Amino acid sequence: MAEDPGSAATERRLSTREAAERLGVKPETVYAYVSRGLLTSHRTTGGRGSTFDPGEVDALARRGRRDQTAFGGDSGEAGAVPAIGTGITLIGEDRYYFRGVDAVELAGRYGCEEVAEWLWTGTMTPGIRFTAPEETLAAARRAADALPRHSGPLDRLRVAAVAAGAADPLRFDLSRPTVLATARSLIPTLVDALAPAGGDPGPRATLARRLWSRLTPTAPDEASLRALETGLVLLIDHDLAASTYAARVAASARAHPYAVVSAGLGALEGPLHGAASALAHRMLAEVLERGSAAAVVADHLRTGRRVPGLGHRLYPGEDPRARALFARLEEMKPAEPAFAAAREVEATAARHASLHANVDLALAVLSVAAGMGPEAGETVFAVARTAGWIAHALEEYAEQPLRMRPTGRYRGPRPPQPLP
Known part of the structure; x- marks a missing residue:
């Protein structure tokens, strides 16, 4: 009608x-x-x-x-x-799915390496471990160690990805078996190229355990490792976020997997994407220092800033990733003060707007509680999302090349114009 x-x-x-x-x-x-x-x-x-x-x-x-x-x-x-x-991620109103399976349920049962392998191949391999080839890791570490001392973890990840690619003579082989082999070695290379903060657990430890040792000198208990593992799985993919789109554009041009990941890391660097958790970390640290969420929230609102860690354009209610990670953090005894601060921030902001916690706030609780730096959440995000970028690259390599070529809508002066 x-x-x-x-x-x-x-x-x-x-x-x-x-x-x-x-x-x-x-x-x-x-x-x-x-x-x-x-x-x-x-x-x-x-x-x-x-x-x-x-x-x-x-x-x-x-x-x-x-x-x-x-x-x-x-x-x-x-x-x-x-x-x-894409057949990778579907986002609903209050949950999301990896290849049709509830992502939160996957995070409750499997580790990040297991879910990544399943996402790439369709086969769940319990207990799988990814390891970095010695020569590739050595090249990545040399390049990362050459950075200025003030460089952050994301700087090391970007440089490590480029160096690992340069060390791999097979990087231009885009056959599926070779890309899968690259993926299984690249992610641990990125993690192990980060500067160590605590004792090295060894190459056969889980990816989460090795990443923990790069983020904080604090020794983890089982609850802490479960929280980090859960966060890694939850963040593997989230449909076509800016970094994932950038990765697919690179894959459409048949860039090799190292370049695809480099494209994703470049987009992730933006303050409106991966860096959001650092703002939430600093806010929670300030709440704990001042003893009041109200004063900190008021300062943000008075200066016209958004309160970090609240609201998500894809979810009308609480971000399901935050909900699942908070459930893990409740088991983590050292997280109690930061967890209470986060809930106080959420409750205080709710007086003015109906905003719920997002995954950046949950990551901030983890990083503050574990004595990690402000960039820890962004680092977790980048390591996890690398697996998702590879999944999208595998999907894109099966499509017609160079299909990501939109047509520009020209808004400049009408030709012909005089020669300047």
Whole structure:
């Protein structure tokens, strides 16, 4: 039935099924549009369903009819919008899935190496350990050690990725077996190239245990290692975030895996992406020092800054990654003060806006409690997300090359212009 555009403002909100019918897509696709910021959903009062603004749905439908589906993301559905087809991560309203499996449940049962291997190959291999080749690791460490003393962990990771690639004569072999072998060696190379902070647990220790020894001199207990392991799994992928998109663009141009990871690390460096946890770390440290979340939150609001660690554009409620990591942190005795500070920050900010904790705040609780530096959360993020970038690279290598080539919309002076 044709709609009167002028009546959209007064029309009742649409259910998920009704929105899907207007768009000509499946209900699951509607939630994918929400996860990409193309639609805004609101929960129904007292229920678990969602409602949608009919005007916004109609605008998206019109856009879908104008645009041809790009980048090989055609789902065969009418009204589809430009998207990148991927079978790795689906984000729902209050949870997310790796290859259709609840990511939080995966994090509760398996370690990061096991989940990474499963994500790449479809086979779960319990107890698998990734190890760094000695020659590759030596090259990565030499390059990282040559950095200025004030360099941070992300600087070392970026340099280590480049050096590891330069040391690998097979880096241009993009066959699946070779890329998988590269992935299994690159991630531990990045971890082991970080400057040691505590005792070295050895190359056969879990990736989480080795990363812990690079982030803090504090010896971990089992609860602490479980928290870090959980965080690593939860952060492996989160659909097409900026760094993942950058990695896929590089893979589309058939860059080798080391360059793909370098592209992801470059985008991750932005303050609006991976560095957010450092802001949350500093905020929690200040709350603990001053003894009050109210004063710290007030300072942020007074200066026009957002309160770090709160809110996520993809989740109307609490970030499921934060919820799962907080559950692990509750088992970690040294985390009690930082955990209480984080909950106080959340409660204080809730007086002004309905914002919930995101994963950056949970990472900050872990890093503050374990005596790690402010950049620890970003480092955990980068190590974990490397596995996701490799998964996306494997997917992209199977597509037509150079498909990530959008057409620019020229806004400059109309030619011909005089020669300057």
